[in-house]
Amino acid sequence: MVKVISRPKGTNDLLPEDIWRWQKLELLIREECAKFNYQEIRTPIFEETGLFQRGLGEATDIVEKEMYTFNDKGGRSMTLRPEGTASVVRAYVENNLKGTGLPAKLYYLGPMFRYERPQAGRYRQFHQFGIECFGSSEPSLDAEVIMLAYGIYTKLGAKNVELKLNSIGCPNCRPNYLEKLKEALKENQESLCSNCRKRSLTNPLRVLDCKEKGCQATISALPRITDYLCTDCSDHYTEVKETLTLWNVDFVEDSRLVRGLDYYTKTVFEFSVENLGAQNAVGGGGRYDKLVEEIGGEPTPAVGFAMGIERTILAVGDAWQKEPDVDLYIVIIGDTKKEALLELIRARKQGLKAEMDHLNRSVKAQFKQANRLNAKYCLILGPDEIKQGKVKLKNMRDGEEIQLTLSDWLGGIK
RNA sequence: GUGGGCAUAGCUCAGUUGGUUAGAGCGCCAGGUUGUGGCCCUGGAGGUCGUGGGUUCAACUCCCACUGUUCACCCCA
Numbered sequence: 001m002v003k004v005i006s007r008p009k010g011t012n013d014l015l016p017e018d019i020w021r022w023q024k025l026e027l028l029i030r031e032e033c034a035k036f037n038y039q040e041i042r043t044p045i046f047e048e049t050g051l052f053q054r055g056l057g058e059a060t061d062i063v064e065k066e067m068y069t070f071n072d073k074g075g076r077s078m079t080l081r082p083e084g085t086a087s088v089v090r091a092y093v094e095n096n097l098k099g100t101g102l103p104a105k106l107y108y109l110g111p112m113f114r115y116e117r118p119q120a121g122r123y124r125q126f127h128q129f130g131i132e133c134f135g136s137s138e139p140s141l142d143a144e145v146i147m148l149a150y151g152i153y154t155k156l157g158a159k160n161v162e163l164k165l166n167s168i169g170c171p172n173c174r175p176n177y178l179e180k181l182k183e184a185l186k187e188n189q190e191s192l193c194s195n196c197r198k199r200s201l202t203n204p205l206r207v208l209d210c211k212e213k214g215c216q217a218t219i220s221a222l223p224r225i226t227d228y229l230c231t232d233c234s235d236h237y238t239e240v241k242e243t244l245t246l247w248n249v250d251f252v253e254d255s256r257l258v259r260g261l262d263y264y265t266k267t268v269f270e271f272s273v274e275n276l277g278a279q280n281a282v283g284g285g286g287r288y289d290k291l292v293e294e295i296g297g298e299p300t301p302a303v304g305f306a307m308g309i310e311r312t313i314l315a316v317g318d319a320w321q322k323e324p325d326v327d328l329y330i331v332i333i334g335d336t337k338k339e340a341l342l343e344l345i346r347a348r349k350q351g352l353k354a355e356m357d358h359l360n361r362s363v364k365a366q367f368k369q370a371n372r373l374n375a376k377y378c379l380i381l382g383p384d385e386i387k388q389g390k391v392k393l394k395n396m397r398d399g400e401e402i403q404l405t406l407s408d409w410l411g412g413i414k
Numbered sequence: 415g416u417g418g419g420c421a422u423a424g425c426u427c428a429g430u431u432g433g434u435u436a437g438a439g440c441g442c443c444a445g446g447u448u449g450u451g452g453c454c455c456u457g458g459a460g461g462u463c464g465u466g467g468g469u470u471c472a473a474c475u476c477c478c479a480c481u482g483u484u485c486a487c488c489c490c491a
Contacts (some may be wrong), residue, residue, distance in 0.1 A: 127491090
């Protein structure tokens with residue numbers, strides 16, 4: 001025997017027993033995007049490495065140690081995309097999408113790649129759905145992006161989804177806050193964990209995110225960004241909140257929410273669920289008014305959101321029920337395969353999901369198979385029936401069997 | 415990248431102080447009904463006990479390494 005090659009670490013085979021969940025979620029996503037006038041965009045799965053270095057920030061963990069980077073045969077450094085926004089921004093600039101009218105509202109759905117240690121809800125190849133809206137700095141679009149995501153989570157039937165909201169200011173007001181924060185951190189070094197002491201210098205905002213119990217008291221006493229926002233940012237934040245309230249979106253303000261990517265400005269938000277352990281963030285996003293410029297486009301305000309598909313499906317749990325595989329199963333008795341083949345294709349032309357036996361199984365085994373496929377009806381074709389031009393149609397829910405003519409038994413299906 | 419747990423049938427798991435033929439439930443296949451599913455009964459197929467080394471007369475069991483998986487850290491979706 002040849003050695004079986006197994007799939008790469010941190011990747012998954014999506015089998016028929018699970019894939020229906022994906023399809024159901026994708027359908028919901030596409031319907032909601034259509035309602036909000038978001039159009040799909042599909043970009044390459046790999047890009048020049050520089051795109052992500054510029055887009056996400058050199059100092060982020062993703063760029064520093066989690067990217068699948070390789071040289072192609074021409075010696076160019078390429079990277080499997082670790083997230084979707086940078087590519088969409090690139091495509092927006094490269095294809096001059098502002099020319100198609102603003103705001104440009106785009107969504108994407110597909111695999112992303114990060115070299116991480118896998119655990120529940122965290123894989124090396126995972127999938128994200130995301131939306132990006134370019135060309136307007138209006139808070140109503142921040143709210144709309146959040147509303148779209150909120151609507152999807154609500155319709156999923158997932159329990160205990162929480163929306164956290166914050167504003168992290170802009171290049172005008174954030175430096176001012178950072179200084180105050182650093183000062184406060186300096187005074188409280190003693191009471192912080194070793195990690196936070198490091199972060200106080202390298203990335204002070206992330207201290208706010210620390211989950212260490214010992215740090216909590218100190219963190220809650222630190223200055224809040226929302227108290228230091230400039231008028232522009234503060235007004236923007238207020239209007240986002242007002243619009244969400246107008247739309248009955250439940251949210252919790254969390255002045256400690258900062259998020260890990262460097263490109264965010266003003267609005268940031270995150271959706272989390274209870275039952276997912278450490279990987280409880282199922283989606284998040286925010287405004288990124290400086291990113292398009294950084295990628296090389298002209299200054300363009302933008303706001304977006306990304307959802308982790310695997311985590312979202314985990315969060316749904318068993319709240320969903322699988323559709324039956326077939327409406328109709330044709331049971332062959334004796335030498336009636338030819339008739340069965342004819343009726344099978346007739347049923348399918350009528351739009352029924354139909355199946356029949358291809359293993360020459362016993363009648364009993366055929367009914368078992370029908371049951372396994374959760375068939376609503378069985379069409380029974382035996383020599384006696386064919387002789388008289390009749391067939392039997394059995395309702396598998398209540399076991400009732402009725403006799404119909406071979407030519408119009410389809411009328412018996414409700 | 416760091417630390418801990420786990421790895422036996424398709425799935426969930428038993429397996430005694432190391433002892434010769436590795437089990438159960440579910441699932442799968444067949445029969446119990448010359449042409450009728452779900453429930454029940456009977457039988458059957460299916461395992462190089464994650465991989466490779468070592469200790470031993472003897473290893474699923476003990477030791478080491480590797481791989482996978484899982485939880486936490488970290489990070490994020």
